[in-house]
Amino acid sequence: MKPAGAAPRHPARAAVRTLTAQGWPARIAAILVAAAILGPLAAVIRHAGGLSGLGSGDIDALWFTLWQAAVSAVLSCLLAVPVARALARRRFPGRGLLISLMGAPFILPTVVAAMGLVAVFGRRGMVNAGLEALGLPGVTVYGAQGVILAHVFLNLPLAVRMVLHGWQAVPSERLRLAAALGFGRAEVARHIERPMLRAVLPGAFLAIFLVCLTSFAIALTLGGGPRATTVELAIYQAFRFDADAGRAAALALVQIGVSVIALLASLALTAPPAFGAGLDRADAPPVRGARVKDALVLGAATLFLLLPLATILLRGLPALFDLPPSILRAAGTSVAIALGSTVLTLALALPLALAAPRARWAEVAGTLPMTASSLVLGTGLFLILRPFVNPVTLALPVTLLANALMSLPFALRLLMPEARALRADYDRLAASLGLRGLARLRLLDLPRLARPLGFSAGLAAAFSMGDLGVITLFSDGQRQTLPLALYQLMGAYRMDLAAAAACLLMALTFALFWAFDRIGQNADPR
Amino acid sequence: MLTLDNLHLQLGDFRLEADLAITTGARVALMGPSGAGKTTLLSAIAGFLAPQSGRILWNGADITGMPPGDRPLSILFQDQNLFPHLTVAQNIGLGLDPKLRLSAQDRDRIEATLARVGLTGLGARKPAQLSGGQQSRVALARALLRARPMLLLDEPFAALGPALKGEMLALCAEMAREQGTTVLMVSHDPQDARALCPETVLVAEGRALAPQPTGVLLDDPPPVLAEYLGQTRRDQV
Structure with a gap:
């Protein structure tokens, strides 16, 4: 078979293109990811003005x-x-x-x-x-x-x-x-x-x-x-x-x-x-x-x-009911961000994984977040937003976005082998029956990928739930996630409350992972 | 009528030319040495391989660029003819509506077709719960319901035993006669070809030749086919 994306010199190429017709969602996902990663990287490079601003302490940091x-x-x-x-x-x-x-x-x-x-x-x-x-x-x-x-x-x-x-x-x-x-x-x-x-x-x-x-x-x-x-x-x-x-x-x-x-x-x-x-x-x-x-x-x-x-657990469980409302609010915020970022991760990872067996750029786009660490991404986004809004007001949406991007390479790695097998085994059959678009997604892709999707969602939710990265740059103390609240309790040496917050954080993280992984397993029709 | 108009196929170094016509309702075997391009030719007709040049016409209409699912044909592959995560009834239902929005009437038709291929009451099963022969019947039932004018068989029954294979081919022929379907079937077995296909397209040495009467061709085979058939005869001993 001809490689995908060959120029349609002949009308018959359309026949081949139906096999790669999942192109559009993947293209949109790739463009979004590229913009969300390369934009901040460009902002960082522009603001850095070279490495001359670095002192000896910074060299020590690199060495360490x-x-x-x-x-x-x-x-x-x-x-x-x-x-x-x-x-x-x-x-x-x-x-x-x-x-x-x-x-x-x-x-x-x-x-x-x-x-x-x-x-x-x-x-x-x-x-x-x-x-x-x-x-x-x-x-x-x-x-x-x-x-x-x-x-x-x-x-x-x-x-x-x-x-x-x-x-x-x-x-x-x-x-x-x-x-x-x-x-x-x-x-x-x-x-x-x-x-x-x-x-x-x-x-x-x-x-x-x-x-x-x-x-x-x-x-x-x-x-x-x-x-x-x-x-x-x-x-x-x-x-x-x-x-x-x-x-x-x-x-x-x-x-x-x-x-x-x-x-x-x-x-x-x-x-x-x-x-x-x-x-x-x-x-x-x-x-x-x-x-x-x-x-x-x-x-x-x-x-x-x-x-x-x-x-x-021993230290935190007795203090669990002493947790102040601000910590519980932070927990709610964290769960909301985790759910949002999970949805975003899957929305980006699924089309990219389905396109990846035939389009190298999809895999490259999904791997792009690995070039930027959480704090690099945060710095870049801060620099981009600063001229327009007070970045602090966007602390939570930015955290959601960064968490989703950081989970994307993992989700892609989990989905790609299954997506490849799916395409190799069933692309021709699906095409011969005219199964495409949303019907294909519902009847073929989602059921066959249910397991890795559930597992990916679990990982994405857990990563987001436990993340203490971008939020530290953007937070003003009012907009808090649970890991940030825990860090502040530790800093204030309020160890019993910190242990209780850690218990809560652990419980929520594992519960989210377990729930998503379970949904995937139950949705697997095999 | 299916017309392959000056069709040139290329797959890496492999090339195949075809310039021939097959009349509506004909049953045609594709015979030739392994690797001669029988499956490649079916892939092109079914829309999985874009030709280098030339056209594919059905009753004069150009279908060269048509997506596989829209072509006036059903194809049964060597394997992977069923989705293992869907039930038998759903697999068949895909032939009626790829979105699987099935009316009560559709369900009745599926049930009737299941009965027609001897699988009454097995609609709720998954393919893995069926024997190889039963799975073939499900794929055939779907083709029957789709009722497209052409049926392409790329050795879908090769994994079945000789008796079961013969039974399935006979069922295909019976369906084809009922619906007036044009059948193109890859065959390695001269007996199958003789029994089911009055005509044969010889695929060899980079060309697919125009259909010839199967009996005449097999009684006096050209050297390339004779060599191939000689091998098969020795294999069968």
């Missing part, structure tokens, strides 16, 4: 950004290997639940993670209480080590799932052969695990490195100061504290450069998706002994991941 992202990614990957190995070769009650829980930090609001780590490792947390009882010097959760700790907390589960995915991809025949040959642990490590890790870990490292490069909420809550400021945080500080839009724009330019280079690197090395379901296989790798070691590894990992959240 790269350094902490690399360390966080390496630590997450290293720690993930024994955890994934234990999960791969052991069968025990609660194993499935533990693997499911490993998916949770992916949608956990980062500010809740920070809150949980403060509750455990903070000055009045249980770790310091224990150290004090033993007569040992205390530790602090603030600074570079806190930022890295939080990044490992948030990304270790992702790395575990990716490595576990690697174990799952080892052909059963090879495991059976290993068992038949009486492989011990050393032989399994050498002939099965190491080749698998060589294939999986680079992707895991890069995925985590990328996430940590744009870290803002963690740096905001746990970092700061000359030694623990990321570029994103520096943008925020230039904006809020120095009211220096030019310097903020110059910093945003640096962040764009970092994002683009990282994006190009990730395109060269496509990481396997690891947030899917169904991480299980019938036969486990052969193993003798090491039972105690595996138990210790799994116990430590579970404790590390659950303790901060459990502490928040």
Whole structure:
């Protein structure tokens, strides 16, 4: 078949074009996304006036950004290997639940993670209480080590799932052969695990490195100061504290450069998706002994991941009913923004995903938001809006837009494989029956894509619900989202109320994700 | 009458020319070596492949640029003839209205057609709950309801056993006779061609030749067809 979009030299090309007739919605979506991303980027570049406005502190921020992202990614990957190995070769009650829980930090609001780590490792947390009882010097959760700790907390589960995915991809025949040959642990490590890790870990490292490069909420809550400021945080500080839009724009330019280079690197090395379901296989790798070691590894990992959240729950639940109306209002605002941004994400992602198998530009448009971090986008939008309105009055709509754009690449990644299969399998049949336009959407595309659509909607809602990014630039304190309110409670050291707000935020985030994912599963006619 | 007027098809390096006419109500087999372009020719007639040049006419009207669903034909593919997420009745209903807004009368017609192909009462099932032969019958039932003047068969029954395949082809022929449908059918089996198609278009060496009487062609095949048929005969032993 001729490539799509060939010039209609002959009337017969129309016949081929009916197969790509989903062009218009996708074109509109692509133009909207391009305008919403490239507009702010252009505004940033114009205002930055080069990089001359940057001081030595800003260079430190760039260095810290790269350094902490690399360390966080390496630590997450290293720690993930024994955890994934234990999960791969052991069968025990609660194993499935533990693997499911490993998916949770992916949608956990980062500010809740920070809150949980403060509750455990903070000055009045249980770790310091224990150290004090033993007569040992205390530790602090603030600074570079806190930022890295939080990044490992948030990304270790992702790395575990990716490595576990690697174990799952080892052909059963090879495991059976290993068992038949009486492989011990050393032989399994050498002939099965190491080749698998060589294939999986680079992707895991890069995925985590990328996430940590744009870290803002963690740096905001746990970092700061000359030694623990990321570029994103520096943008925020230039904006809020120095009211220096030019310097903020110059910093945003640096962040764009970092994002683009990282994006190009990730395109060269496509990481396997690891947030899917169904991480299980019938036969486990052969193993003798090491039972105690595996138990210790799994116990430590579970404790590390659950303790901060459990502490928040214990502390926050009793205070839940003391939450002031302003927090509840912020929660309502957050839910409304999350729902709006979910709708927008899907409205953009679905036409782009359907067009992507035949039109490369659709995929490019959907990936475009990865060039702009949340704060870069916020800076650009602020600069664009400022001449016309007081940007503060648009804090909530801008947050909604930014959240939708940030979720778009994820949704597109989830939808594209299914959309490709759908087109390959059913395009001809649909065309031969004259099934097109809205009827095709209703009878073919939506039912066949219900599952990934539900999952994408869940992710988009959860990301938006937990987002603490653009809103920090635009808010005047009156227009609040729940993560912002939580951050302010933490800043005011009102820890019981903060824990209660964190409980509420966690509950709403997981509830939204669960509900959308469920709707998708129920709507799947298969 | 279906006219392929100086039709040139190109798919990568592959080329096929066709300049022929098929009379209304004819049943024509497309025969020729594997890779000769039988499926490609059907794809072009059905509207999935735009020709490099030339025209496709139905009763004198140019349908070369018409969208597949608007053409005066139904096509059954090798596979993927049914939407697995829709019920049998819905799959058939798509033949009446692609938007699936079906009246009570439409539903009666669907039920009657189901009975006609021997699937009474199975309308509420999903395709996966049917056997391969039953699935073929559903696709055929939809073609029957659409009642377009042409029926293109791209070996839709190849995955069925020989007896079932023969049964399905006979059902097709019976439908075609009833509705006066023109049938174009890709065939690998000379017996099928002899039994069902009085005429055969030989597709070989980059050309689709004008229809010839099937018996004459098979009794005295040109070298390219003889070689192909010889292979099939050896295969069947």
